[in-house]
Amino acid sequence: MxxxxxxxxxxxxxxxxxxxxxxxxxxxxxxxxxxxxxxxxxxxxxxxxxxxxxxxxxxxxxxxxxxxxxxxxxxxxxxxxxxxxxxxxxxxxxxxxxxxxxxxxxxxxxxxxxxxxxxxxxxxxxxxxxxxxxxxxxxxxxxxxxxxxxxxxxxxxxxxxxxxxxxxxxxxxxxxxxxxxxxxxxxxxxxxxxxxxxxxxxxxxxxxxxxxxxxxxxxxxxxxxxxxxxxxxxxxxxxxxxxxxxxxxxxxxxxxxxxxxxASSESKAQIYSFFSERQVSKWNAPGIANHATAKPMQVRSIAVVGLGTMGRGIAISSLKAGKKTYVVELNSKALAAGVKYIRGYIETMKKRAQISEEQAAAMQSAIIPVSSYNGIANVDLVIEAVFENMKIKKEIFGKLDKVCKPSTILASNTSTLDIDEIASATKRPEKVAGMHFFAPAHIMLLLENIYGRKSSAETIATIMDIGKQMKKITVLVGNCVGFVGNRMYGYYTTESVFILEEAAYPEQVDKVLTDYGFAMGRFQVGDLSGNDIGYKIRTGLGITHKQQPAGTPERKRGVLRYCPLGDFLVEKGRLGLKVGKGWYKYEGSRTPIPDPEVRKIIDEYRTRHHIVPRDISSEEVLQRMLYPLINEGFKILEEGIAANPWDIDMIYQYGYAWPRHTGGPMYYAFTIGLPQVLKVIEEHWKAAGASEPHWQPSTMLTWLVENHGNPDISQWMPLMQKHKSKT
CATH class of the missing domain: 3.90.226.10 (2-enoyl-CoA Hydratase; Chain A, domain 1)
Structure with a gap:
């Protein structure tokens, strides 16, 4: 009125x-x-x-x-x-x-x-x-x-x-x-x-x-x-x-x-995105609590353990949220370097008028450098941000459990590791959760929060509230390897190198993705992040080229198809932008330049395996890059790891730069039509079989198509829940 x-x-x-x-x-x-x-x-x-x-x-x-x-x-x-x-x-x-x-x-x-x-x-x-x-x-x-x-x-x-x-x-x-x-x-x-x-x-x-x-x-x-x-x-x-x-x-x-x-699909996708941003705050952890019933604990102080790139960004996010922030490094040089960076960044924000003089002064005074775990015994929340290694994380959580007060919540910034296993190193599993920030943590808006099997309602409500205070798009997900974002992204990267094997070069794949609306293609992103990150993960799984016994087929790991081209790049020192060469070469700038050396690596690999490259359409490249993401997204919904399709879409928009005008992977599937998406997935599954499990059609996707065709995205979960209640 x-x-x-x-x-x-x-x-x-x-x-x-x-x-x-x-x-x-x-x-x-x-x-x-x-x-x-x-x-x-x-x-x-x-x-x-x-x-x-x-x-x-x-x-x-x-x-x-x-x-x-x-x-x-x-x-x-x-x-x-x-x-x-x-x-x-x-x-x-x-x-x-x-x-x-x-x-x-x-x-x-x-x-x-x-x-x-x-x-x-x-x-x-x-x-x-x-x-x-x-x-x-x-x-x-x-x-x-x-x-x-x-x-x-x-x-x-x-x-x-x-x-x-x-x-x-x-x-x-x-x-x-x-x-x-x-x-x-x-x-x-x-x-x-x-x-x-x-x-x-x-x-x-x-x-x-x-x-x-x-x-x-x-x-x-x-x-x-x-x-x-x-x-x-x-x-x-x-x-x-x-x-x-x-x-x-x-x-x-x-x-x-x-x-x-x-009349365009874009406006519908962007209006969907507008409301989805607001919907993710209405979180639900089935069998534990939801946004309406759980109350957060008051958090006045946060400790960040580990002051590498990620830890520094998390500390800045904590300071911007007005929290007393303890920054922890056991190595005095690493501690000094981390604190210097954080203080310098605060001054930069002040010079750029992003914060006031008063805010800058308050943030500077709220930094408390600490060189031992005993110094954070009374904080309300600890966020661990050390190297992605289960043994190291469990060791740290065991120590934190012994020194921190009983009410302290212990959170890990892990991007892939099992939260329940990390929690098993403590006597307070109900106080353990995941808070997966995206780099750089003080700039990226996404926070993927993970609840474990024993995480309490208060713990979940608290980490969601902290995300809100940090002004993040905060999405709650369940626990599995890679959670939502990285679990889906793994198949995106897997399929990309299979396309290189068969038909294309990195710049061709990336052009299809940027034409679709991504700011950068998959291979440019790999160079920017560092190709050695994926290599370390594959090393941890024991599947890199160098780790295989003599006589192991290059293109197989057990029964699974494997492409070692990414291994070859790293083993040749092509780690990405930071060394001036990766999938592309870089000549004094961040602009990727197609490199004949990379083409040579790919061509020699194809010749060795008698692969004759074929013509591949942009449509096929796009489908093979995006449809495995969509299929895995449906599996994640089936398993209850994500509560709603819009949770997945917000993770991809804000964590992986999915073009907003297409809504996200799940909304894009709805726009294309679930029957058409399933048809393509089934064709690839029939051709690839068990060697490429990412093409095995999701049970949920198959059921929705067979029984409802292409229902509105808002009805996917209600329809499935009704179906499950009858079976």
Missing amino acids: ALYSREDDVAIIAVNNPPMNALSHHVRKDLIKFLKVAEADENVTAIVLCGDGRTFPVGADIKEFHKSVSALGPTIIDIVHALEKSSKPTVAAIHGSALGGGLELALGCHYRIAMSTSKVGLPEVKLGILPGAGGTQRLPRVIGLDNAMKWIAYGHHHPAGVGASLGLIDRIVAKGGDIRRSAILFARSMVGKGLGQRRLSNVSVPDASKVEELMAKHLKEVGLRTRGALAPVVCLQVIKSSALLSYKDGLESERQGMMTLL
């Missing part, structure tokens, strides 16, 4: 639709009604539009997208035009955020004032759509084409001060000021002044003459930043129309662009 009041001669219309004042249908009805009341009242000389509660309207109600109610009158653009046409000065009083449809409302007002702490922006592109209430036509008229293209095509939020510097905001109210009182006084001061040039539909785009140059520039940038995504391109095309067409015709271009995007 909206509320109407008057303060002498100024009408105040306040949106009151908590928590975010979304512009739902009932709100829009009230706004248009109250604008008519204010316009008709002879005692009203000016109108202030504001938000009750925590914020100005943040935008349209996303739940109404793709529903008929979104088209019911009045629309947001009806309100925008009513604000602009008013004969009385209209002033938007912005506090909190004015985003999307909220900023479009403000652009309909003749004037805009904002709190210095406010954020403004048009982020619709992140939902796979565009600003559909005149934003593509109005914003360029205020801040110019170049800036409008940046704001709309990338969808970032901007401080109100930046908006003021560009002419979008007419007055800034200092922190602690009264935005509503300031708006009333400002509105009164505008009474009697001409409104002609304050009506943006009457204004020309200031840099319209540069439209072709700017269009070419931003199309190039969009192509690099948002590979394969449709919405940024359509946004630019529609913004271009603001410089070439009348306001009225530009609005028609905007309407057509919006209809195109709403």
Whole structure:
């Protein structure tokens, strides 16, 4: 709803639709009604539009997208035009955020004032759509084409001060000021002044003459930043129309662009992603607890054991969350180096204005270097971040168990190892869990939390709450080798080298993946991470080329197909970017360059095994790279390791840079159609058999297709649970 009041001669219309004042249908009805009341009242000389509660309207109600109610009158653009046409000065009083449809409302007002702490922006592109209430036509008229293209095509939020510097905001109210009182006084001061040039539909785009140059520039940038995504391109095309067409015709271009995007699978995928981010916080550990029933323990202090790259990032995340942070290294040089890095990074954040002077000082004072486990006896949470070795981790957990107070939670940052086995080294298995951060931990948003067989409800609730405090996308999963992310990713890397054996070179595989939308292909990612990481894991499993007895077939490990090309690379010193050569070569930069030496290694291997390379289509490469991920995802759902398909999709979007506009591996399967996905998987399983178990069709996927075809992704788990309850 909206509320109407008057303060002498100024009408105040306040949106009151908590928590975010979304512009739902009932709100829009009230706004248009109250604008008519204010316009008709002879005692009203000016109108202030504001938000009750925590914020100005943040935008349209996303739940109404793709529903008929979104088209019911009045629309947001009806309100925008009513604000602009008013004969009385209209002033938007912005506090909190004015985003999307909220900023479009403000652009309909003749004037805009904002709190210095406010954020403004048009982020619709992140939902796979565009600003559909005149934003593509109005914003360029205020801040110019170049800036409008940046704001709309990338969808970032901007401080109100930046908006003021560009002419979008007419007055800034200092922190602690009264935005509503300031708006009333400002509105009164505008009474009697001409409104002609304050009506943006009457204004020309200031840099319209540069439209072709700017269009070419931003199309190039969009192509690099948002590979394969449709919405940024359509946004630019529609913004271009603001410089070439009348306001009225530009609005028609905007309407057509919006209809195109709403009909696309991309907008549906990105809206799914928007809600999925919020769903993952509603975690469930079957048979133990869920988000609604479990209460977290209060955590005031966190200890990070191990100050390598990962430990340093975790410590920074802890400090940013306001925790007293003990950093532990038994080696004094390693401790000093780790602390120096952390302190330096805090200063860098301060210089970049990412944190204030006060925050930086608080973070610096919260660092407590420790060189023995006895120094962390009273912390609330320990996060171990040492080398990925079970023996070492169990030894550390045994020591921590002896020195830490009984209430301390012991968490491991392991990326693959069995949490229950780690917990077995302690006498407090109910207090042990996994907290798998992704490198660099202070930048990557994903936190994959793992509960063990004996993890308590309080322990699970606490690690989930800590993830929230660290502002991570925090997903709870069950315990198995590799958990969700790395268990699935293992088959992605396995299939990639099989493709090299048969048909392609690294750059060909990577091009297919970047064309699909990944920022980097599988082999470039391998070089960036370090090819020796996978080699160490394979060494631990005893399957590398060098570990095999004489006479062992190069392409077999027992009954399983194996490709040793990755082993050959590491054994030749091609560890990746850090040494300037891996699957690619690097000449003084991070840019991968196809290397004839790698082709030679692959060609000689093929010749030795009488493999004649064949032509392979991009479609086959994409299917072979992505469908094993999808198949394993269904197996993970079957086993209850992940509670929902969107948990898997958020892990892949935020941990593995899966292109957001396709939703994630599980949503992509739904988009393609489960019957088609299963058909391809079955064909590969029939051809490969037991030597390639990643192609064995998931029981869940098979059952869903046979009984329901391609059900909506929201119904997969309910259908399976109903089926299991009957069997």
